[in-house]
Amino acid sequence: MDEPYLNSMISGLGYAQNILSIKVIKDKTTGTPAKYGFIEFTSHLIAEKFLNEFNGKLIPNVANKHFKLKWGSFGGGVKPSNMNMSSSPGVKYYLMLGNLRLCG
Numbered sequence: 434m435d436e437p438y439l440n441s442m443i444s445g446l447g448y449a450q451n452i453l454s455i456k457v458i459k460d461k462t463t464g465t466p467a468k469y470g471f472i473e474f475t476s477h478l479i480a481e482k483f484l485n486e487f488n489g490k491l492i493p494n495v496a497n498k499h500f501k502l503k504w505g506s507f508g509g510g511v512k513p514s515n516m517n518m519s520s521s522p523g524v525k526y527y528l529m530l531g532n533l534r535l536c537g
Contacts, residue, residue: 456470
């Protein structure tokens with residue numbers, strides 16, 4: 434599952450205006466998507482709403498896979514170039530999205 438797929442799927446769930454960035458972490462050895470990523474939301478309230486609404490629910494169009502969500506922060510002070518770090522400096526609203534391997 435890659436960023437464009439996740440962006441399209443989450444937009445289809447009605448959250449297009451609430452997503453600042455999506456990052457799927459890649460395996461350092463193979464370069465293939467790992468089993469988790471991060472979703473950055475526009476506010477804590479929206480992130481919490483998404484967490485409560487979708488955690489444990491089936492991922493749309495993916496057989497037998499459920500959303501596995503928890504609060505997270507994109508780690509280690511490393512800023513990937515495609516993550517929007519300009520909104521609300523110092524305050525981020527990230528959810529870690531797991532269970533991505535073999536999806537999409």
